[in-house]
Each structure stands twice: as structure tokens, then as C-alpha cells.
Amino acid sequence: MGCMSVEVPPTARKVPSQRERHGDVFVDPYEWLRDKENPDVVAHLEAENAYTESITADQQPLRDAIFDEIKRRTQETDLSVPSRLNGWWYYSRTVEGKQYPMYCRVAAAEDDGELDAWTPPAVVAGIPLDGEQVLLDGNAEAEGHPFFALGGAALTQDGHLYAYAVDNSGDETFTLRIKDVQTGEHLPEAIERVFYGLEFSPDGRRLFYVVADESWRPFQIRVHTLGTPVDHDEVLYEEDDVAQWTSIDLSSDRRWLLVSIGNSEYSETRYLDLADPAASLTVLVPRNERILHSAEIFEYDGAAHVLLVHNGRGVEGGPEGRAFNNMVSLAPLAEFAKPLGEQEWRTVVDHDDAVKIEGADVTSTHLLLSLRRDTMETVRFARLDDVFAHVAGPREGGQAPSFAEPAFGEELYTAGASASDYRAPVVRVRYTSFFTPPRIYDYVLATGELLLRKETPVLGGYDPSDYVAERAWATAEDGTQVPLSVLRHASVRPDGTNPALVYGYGSYEVSMDPAFGIARLSLLDRGIVFVIAHIRGGGELGRRWYEDGKKLRKKNTFSDFVAATDWVVSSGWADPARIGCMGGSAGGLLIGAVLNLAPEKYAVAVAEVPFVDALTTILDPELPLSALEWEEWGNPIEDPEVYAYMKSYTPYENVRRAPYPRVAAVTSFNDTRVLYVEPAKWVQALREASTSGQPIVLKTEMVAGHGGASGRYEEWKDRAWDYAFIADALGARELIA
Template sequence: MSEAPSRAATPSTAVPPVAKKVPSPREHHGDVFVDQYEWLREKEDPEVVAHLKAENAYTEAVTAGQQPLRDAIFEEIKGRTQETDLSVPSRLGDWWYYSRTIEGQQYPVYCRVAASGAAGDVEAWTPPAVVPGEPVPGEAVLLDGNAEAAGKPFFALGGATVSRDGCLYAYSVDNAGNETFTLRIRDLRTGDHLPEVIENVFYGLEFSTDGGRLYYVVADESWRPYQIRVHVLGTPVEQDAVLYEERDVAQWTSIDLSGDRRWLLVSVGNSEYSETRYLDLDDAEARLELLLGRDERILHSAELFERDGATRVLLVHNRDAKGEAAVNSMVSTAPLAEFAKPLAEQRWTTVVAHDDAVKIEGAEVTASHLLVALRRDTIETVRFAPLAEALVAAEAGRAPSFAEPAFGEELYTAGAGVSDYRAPVARLSYTSFFTPPRVYDYVLATGELLLRKETPVLGGYDPQDYVAERAWATADDGTQVPLSVLRKASVRADGTNPALVYGYGSYEVSMDPAFAIPRLSLLDRGVVFVVAHTRGGGELGRRWYEAGKKLLKRNTFTDFVAATDWLAASGWADPTRIACMGGSAGGLLIGAALNLAPEKYAAAVAQVPFVDALTTILDPELPLSALEWEEWGNPIEDSAVYAYMKSYTPYENVRPAGYPAVAAVTSFNDTRVLYVEPAKWVQVLREATTSANPIVLKTEMDAGHGGASGRYEAWKDRAWDYAFIADALGARNLIS
């Protein structure tokens, strides 16, 4: 099916950089760990920068033979992508908003055109016929990402929002990759920027109803969003007031608007409980009010909406007002006035009851309907119900009658939302592993699905050439772990194929079915691609997540190895030709799996890998560390957590063994997983490995957690990763 594996030998002139050893003791709970490479954390030290550049030079030399394969994969990605394209316009108020991409340009151009027609008229919500590459009468450019990026080493748009009257456009830009943004405001009537420039803002921007105030989020020195500030347009930025400040270092703060855009919602919380506050944007004198506090230890999200002349609250929550648990969450509603009472006295009405087999992922309301996102049998989908009928049924103790769109695939992902509260349609997105993203408008009154776009895939792509199937691996404790097995239809289960196992398994994040053009380049080379839905993710509900966090975290790693064992025994792969890949917390998964069973893998790519987790979480001054305590436990306070994390954190558990070819890929300006973690890890891997397989570190010097900016650079990054895998597996050539 594919040629025999043949790892390219390291050129004799290429010698891996050897970092000096500077002993740095770390002592906690009576345990002393001497870290020889902690000095690499000094980002401003010229010796550190020189070392990373030497690592890049070594990586380039070792992998030089993969350049033709990288070029081929890049051209395949490019050749399948319609480079001049646009998003489906989305209506908000009196305007249609969309983005364009143009062949040869890295970044989108954000645009709008005027809308017409009554808010309740379905025809008025039919997107205008905007054609890729053709001018649109009346089109206004809000922001040209290419112009913003000109002369900059990096560009990312952090957020953007438009004032209620459509006259002002606020947006934030990152030019370093560190996810810290510069905020500017453009007057769309003149095209000019307002004089104020606000530096060092975080994600989250919202205008007041009258457009005279702008609410934004600020992060502290450890990159934790902790303040909500208010800028009054036309006043000095230095006078911006602090609307809210969160002092608990283990809490994350964010803002959002209610669907009707009347209420500013401030959310504070972590992965186990949360708090919601609200502000009436129609009242310039209003104060921020507490809706549901963290002391109740209820993990929830809230939406405020108007009904029959009164304000109501829609809650998605994991514990009700009487203290009854709902681990997979449920949906309730209550008048806003109820939340002024003590919790035990509040009366919430159940709209969607708890179900052990169905995880409620979210809910929102429009002027006419209730939308509920849910996960069932690993698959995320959406249901709709008329809001008035749902509320009446709930008050009567009955379950509302929901409509759910039907799709013909076993493995897919569907979601929905509305851009405007008054819309008679919901915008529905659909994709699967081999169905390119589709955008529908779902007519709320009738259930009709109107296809607005399927992302084109060029180069003769035929989804029938590929197969996606569900399989199950048996974990060490007997747990059945779901797998998604992807392959080209021509591949046979003859035990000769190269294969890649991919995983994440943290933060209740699910690896949902989604189409990816770059992945086709691996499949077309005969690689069987397996997604391991390990515990710690959210694929099988909240309990699946809880079974892979804190003192049960090792389940994530052993599940991944079990997935590899299933693949090796399935007939779909040659056991000697299996690689693994994961990023961020998935990089921790890769590092842990390599320590557990290095002999099971021929190659590994760890993208921005969280491989020195214990060191990071022990220091609350480092970015996000304190926020991680609800995911991994607090090793500072708890000796059992410390010992447990020490037993699996990849950097501290590298052992003498025959490690496979390893590529650690990182970014110098990453604020989520610092470059120092893979830099240290690579050093100890090289010292410990008993094999001759190359272990390389590739650092993007002008990038952040998501890698280099720009779509072409992203394609090059993916081509690099996949070429490393394909080369190690002997899967360089396309198959029929």
C-alpha cells in the first residue's frame, strides 16, 4: 500500500545543541527536584535566544530532506482551497456582515452592506448575493487584515463589535502573538479612527446601547483576565473606570451581551463553578448586580430576556436551587426578581430536565424561539422549540416539544445561533470529517433548512473516496473509549498501513467531527488517522471529563495507549508504523504516552506541548497557572496532588528508552504554554533516549499559541508537521 518506512539519517554535520546545565532546586512537600534547564525560562537572555536559534538550525538540517514533501503537501492544501472566497453574510440590525479572502493575501477583509426589509420577514433574512472576487454595490470595508498586518511580524484580530446604531466599529489587534491586544475605534461614517488607543486589552469588547461607552477586559501580569473597564468615548483612556475587578487568582473573567443586546453579562468562574453579574445597558446610571454567586458552587451560564413585560433569566446549570445535582446540566428559567432572594427560596422552572445520556452544552433565546445545544452519543447537535410553548409547558411540568434537524451521517457536528434577536431564522452550521462546512438558515417557524453555502473543495475532491467510522478501544480498567477512524476508501485492513493517533483529552474539550483539507494529504498517502476521544474530554458528557482530571488524569494517557493498542491489533495499521500527535494539553498527552510506551510509536509531533506541567502549576505568577488548579489540582497546597502530578508530568518522567522520532513545535511568544517547556523537554529526551531517532525543537520566533499568523503560514506549519509524520512512517507517496 505504501513504501517501507525509512527514517532519514541525521546528517553527520548536524549536531544537536546541548544546553548548559545550571542546577535549580525545586522543593515542595519534602520532595526536591533539581531542574538543570530552568535557566532557559529567561526569555530576554541572549544566550536563550541563541540556543533556540541553534535548535532551529539543527531542526532545519535534520529535516532538510523533507522539504520536497512539505512543498508537495502545501501545494495540495493550496490547490484544494478556494482562495478567493467569502463567508455567508450574517445580518445584525440594518446591515449584512461578512468577510472576504483574496488569492495571494494572508488575512480576511471584513465588510458589510446595507440590509432592508422587516425584521420578522423571512425573505428579509435571505443573504445578499455576494460573489467571490466581484465588487458589491455599497460594500464598505470595516477592516482589511492585510493592511493591518503590513510590516508587522504577526497579526491576529482579538475581537470586534459594532455599536447599536452601526456607526462605530471597535476592534483589537495583536502584533506579537502574545494574545495581548491594542484597541482602536473607527467611525464608519467617515472611515477615520477616533483618537483614543487602548493598549494591553484582552478578549471581549461591547458597546453600551447609545454607543457612548465601550466595555473591555484587561488581564493582569499573569495573563489572567481580571478587570472589566469602561471607556467613555472622547475622554482620556487614563480616566477609564473599573466596572469590576476579580481578585481571586483562580478565576477567569469575561463579558458578553444578552441576545437582545440590552444586558451586559459578566461571567467569573473556573471549570467547577461560576458567578454571573449583569448590567442594564439602557440605563446609564445602572450598577452591576449579582445574579448568581460563586458561593453557591453552581456551574452555570445565564441569559436575560424580556417576556410579557418582565425580565426573565434562562439558566444552563449543573445544580438546581434546591441543591440537587445535574451533572450533565439542565435548563431552567425564572423571573429576574427571584434572584434577589436567598437561593433556597428561589423558584426555578425546569425547561429541560437532566438526562444522564445527554449533555446540555448551552441554550439561548430569540424573540420567538428557544435553542438548546446538546451532546448525545459523542455527537453535538441542536434542538429548537417555540419559546412561548416551551415556557407554558415548563410551568405545567411538561417537557417542551423540540424539533431537531436530521442528518444522514453517523459522525457529524451541528450547531446554531442567531446574529439578531429578532431573526425568524437561526444560522445553522454543519460539518463532518468528510463533509465540508455547510451553512444553513433554519426557518424557526417551519423547520425548513435553507442551504446557504457548502465550502468548496477544489482539485476533484469526492467525499466518497474516504470513510469515517466509529470504533471502541478497551482501556486498562475495562472502560470503552470511543475512536473515530478515518481512512481512504481504498485502504484495506491488511496490517501494512501507516497510521496516526491524535488526541487531546482535557478541559472537557471534545474532538468533534470536522472537515480539514490538510488532513486529506495524510489520508491520500495511505495513513489511517485515528482520533482518540479519551477521558478528560467532553465527548461522553460531564462524567467522561471528570474521569480524566485531577487525581484521575492518568486515565487520559492510558486511554490513548489503549487506542494505540486497538489500532495495532485492528488490521488497519502496521504496528511498527504508528505515529502520535497532539497540541497544548494534547502535547502533555503525547509526552505522557511516550513515557508510558515509547516502543509503540514510530514518530511523535507535540505542538506547543504542556510537558512541564508541574513546574508551571506550582508557580501562580506564571501565565494561567492559578486558573489550572481546578483542572489538575493544586500541588502547592495538596501533597497528594503534587505526588500524582509528579508521577506523570512528561519532563520529570523521561526515562532511558528507545524514544521515537520526536518533533516539539512551539512559539516564542506563546502565553498559554511557554516555549521553555518543550525546550527543556527536548534536552532530557536526547539525554535519555537509547535510539538513534532524531529529536528536534522547532520554535516560531514571531508567533503565539496558534503558531504563525496568516493562512499561508498556517498551511506551511501543518505541511511541516505532516511531512515529519509521513517521512517517519514511510508514507511520502500518494496512493491510488
């Protein structure tokens, strides 16, 4: 063990560990830090925390200021807009001084088919509704535990039983319990180590849940019959392929259980008719056709139909004849009993190079479509009568039925829709932008009217006109235009003197969509220009944008980010000596790779739960999620080209003698997605190689998971810590006038 002094960074001892693959030998001196049970490892992480606390102690007043700004702007006693389901209004509420929400309900009036029955009850923050029932108090559940997270919940249709799953360590495995809402008592059964995903059968007698294997891969669907021993639970489905992820969902009408198996490149759907006690799990769309899809089963005019969002089945319009941005098809459920080549799927919405179809859902009367156009996610609606009339007629040109799309009036925004109840005459629409706090609307399906139910209050004199969000484009080294979202205080000018923070992710087809963030205002109020780089590997410009930043094209993600940084300088928005970078998880891999490429361009970097030792992780299929990662990065175990390519960019193995900036790596001891050992090793390598003399620190939450500490106040403290580290390094501690 190295020196325990907080004045000097801890130095982990070197224990050479040799890895040999495809003729390449890599000697790793810090692999021993992987052993969580080793007291020396825990002592080292605690020494790192002590050093970090010492070296950043002067930032505490700034952290306190940012925390207070977040707290002052947040309405701490608040509640969500109630959603109606099966005769009840469900909502959550928070109370000032309490870390966690309470999940509640009140009885709804009889549904007489009129719109008024679907108007949420008038609610006032801090005043419980008459007849309120508390289903779950997160604060009571968290009492006596260092961590609390809710992993899912489900209700029987009669509303009598409430199943919920709780994590008290941060490792994202949960204990499942069932509560009798009428008595407040728990049923005797408790099921350990379940994963995300809970659903009751319509009769409330069976509970379906997901189990993860030792490598944290969801692989089993089990069925618990209430009142029977847990060890008698039936395994409905087990997935043996280590490269597949398994999940469950109920159809919108709650009649069908849908089991989804797949990865980022192809998928399989199976279904179970919950109305038929003799039904068995049946394949709907098999994986051997390698169609990437999602499916919804529903009834229309007395017959069961399947709505599919998919990337094509021998259609023109994309790579390998696929609809790379997805299309929407419809077919009777009976068609799926035939061989796939003989099934007739009718096109509802054809493929479009410029519009990515993200998903589709149904109510009893309407089709809901989620799509991405010009990087923005929005929603459209069509009557099911029109959809079926369209697919029943001649297919000429593949034109879609008439869709209605709400207008919101902003250039950069995010809108999504969901139906809380299949029979509802309204759907809930969620809307936000960078400077518009989240709004909840009810969209009246019959008329297209948008009824504003709530805009999240922002206190402390917040005025959205004080801030500006603009779209810009950076030119990548191969000429590709990379979209940027540039956020700033309205008083900031492009005079080349400002601090700036460039943020990115760029993996798994995840998009960094416009969303309001109270904490981010604290950076903007200090004059920092906040630039989100929508780099390749994300999904902002459709499937091709993602494909062009994964596997053997992954380096486009990193060079795009550097190009975004160069744009921030050339545009005049930033002083080149006052630029920071930030990213988390796969975005932490991005930050690590970018620092190896161009360390001189940044004054500070924050990497949260960073995937910086990616090659070591993916080479070990026993580690959590490693096999699932092969569809994203390639399989370096089997493919020498993938191995060589990953070795050329994985951050830990490419640290070099260079002037690295001030760096904070933030991680969690119980993270199952990115193990703490990755940043722990990376920080050691950075310190040894850096020529700048800038501090490099490791901050480990000793009781937390991939998302950091639990509880909203703890989350605010974490964000204040990160932002204070950045603002201090950029010379932006003070609020601008």
C-alpha cells in the same frame, strides 16, 4: 552554550536549579532557559532551529507537495455567508495571494417582517457587492508587522462605530482602536494590553472591555466613555481570586451586559442593565453556591426572565446531588433578588445521564438548545410560547416542551446554531462532518425548513466518497470503552500493513468533534489511517467523562490513548511499526506522558506547544494561568497528594532511559499559554535519555503565539511541516494509487 553545528543537536549547558516541595527535591538542569531576555537562550533556540532545518532538509519536497495540495484544494478567493444585524449584512472575504480576511458589510433592505428580508444577498467569490464598506482589511493592518491576529470586534447599534483589537506579537494581548465607519478615520483613543471581549452599550457612548493581569489572567472589566481620556476609564469590576477567569457578553437582545466569573467547577454571573443609566453591576447567581452555570437575560411578555443552563441546585441525578450533564431552568429576573434558597427556578429541560446540555440561547420567539448525544453535538429548537406554557403548568415528570431537531443524515457530524439578530425569523446553523465541508444553513424557525446558503467549496476534484469515517471503541485497562473516530482512504484495507496516526487531546472537557480538514486529506491520500482518540478528560461522553480524566484521575487520559493505539494494531488497520502520535498544548502533555509510558509503540511523535513541564508551571502562581489550572490538575502547592500524583506523570520529570521515537516539539517564543521553555527543556532531556538514536528536534516560531504563525499561508506551511515529519517517519511519502 553547546556546539552550534547543524550536524549535531545543540546541547544546552546544565545549571542545576533546586526545587523543594512537600519533602521532595527535584534538581532541574535546564530551568535557566526560562529567561527570554538572556541572549544565550535566544541563541540556543536559534541553534535548535538550525539543527531542525538541517536534519529535516530532505523533507522539504514533501512539505512543498503537501502545501501545494492544501492550496490546490482551497478556494483562495472566497467569502462567508452574510449575516444580518441592525440593517446591515456583515461578511468576510479572502483574496488569492492575501494572508488575511477583509471584514465587510452592505446595507440590507428594510425589514418588513417577511422571510425575504432575511435572505442573504447573492454573492460571487472575488466580486465585491454593490455598496460594500470595508470595516477592516486584515492585510492592511498586518502590513509592516511580523504577526497579526484579531482579538475581537464590536459595532454600535447604529453601525457608525467599529471597535476592534489587534495583536502584532502573538502574546494574545491586544491594542484596541475605534473606527468611524462613515469617515474611515480612527478616533484618537487607543487602549493597550486589552484581552478578548469588547461590547458597546446600546447608545454607543460606552465601550466595555477586558484587561488581563501580569500573569495573563482576565481580571478587570473596564468602561471607556468615548471622547474621554483612556486613563479615566472606570473599573466596572475586578476579580481578586487568582483561580477565577472573567469574561463579558451581551444578552441576545443587547440590553444586558453579563459578566461571567468562574472556573471549570463553579461560576458566578453578574449583570448590568444597559438601558438604565443609574444601574449598577448586580450579582445574579453567586459563586458561594458553587453552581456551574451560564445565564441569559431576556424579555418575554413585558417582563425580564433568566434562562439558566446549570449543574443543579440540590437536585437529584448526579454526584453530590448535582445534574452533572446540566439541566435548563427558567425564572423571572425578580426571583434573583431573593436568597438563592428561596428562588423558584422552573425546569425547562431535566437532567439526562445520556445527553449533555452544552448551552442555550434565545431569539425573540424561540429557545435554541445545544446538546451532546452519543459524542455528537447537535441543536434543537422550541417556541418560547411553548416553553412558558410548560413552566407555568404543573411540573409532572419534568418533561421538556416539544423540541424540533434538524436531521442531517450522517452518523458522525457536528451542528451548531446562532442568531445574528434577536428579531430574526431564521437562525444560522453550521454543519460539518469529517468529509462534508462546512455548510451554512438558515433554519426557518416557524416551519423547521433548512435553507442551504453555502457549502465551502473544495477544489482539485475532491470526492467525499473517496474517504470513510467510522466509529470504533477501544477497551481501556480498567474496562472502560473509549470512542474512536477512524478516518481513512476508501481503498485502504485492514491488512496490518498501513501507517497510522493517533491524535488526542483529553483535557478541560474539550471535545474533538467531527470537522472537515483539507490538510488532513494529504495524510489520508498517502494511506495513513487517522484515528482520533476521544479519551477521558475530554467532554465527548458528558461531564463524567471529563471528571474521570482530571485531577487525581488524570492518568486515565494517558492509558486511554495507549489503549486506542493498541486497538489500531489489533483491528488490523496498522502495522505496529508504523504508528505515529500527535497532540497540542494539553494534548502535548498527553503525547509526552504517553511516550514515557510506551515509547516503543510509536515510530514518530509531534507535540505542538506542549505542556510537558506542567508541575513546574503550576507550582508557580506568578506564571501565566497557573492558578487557573488548579481546578483542572489540582493544587500541588497546597496538596502533597496532588504534588506526588503530578510528579508521577508530568512528562519532563519522567523522561527515562528508553527507545524514544523520532520526536518533533513545535513551539512559539511568544506563547503566553505554554511557555517555549517547556519543550526546550523536554527536548534536552529526551535526547540525553533516548536509546533509539532517532532524531529529536525543537522548532520554535520566534514571532508567534499559542496558535503558531499568523496568516493562512503560514498556517498551511506549519501544517505541511508537521505532516511531512510524520509521513516521512512512517514511510508514507508517496500518494497511494
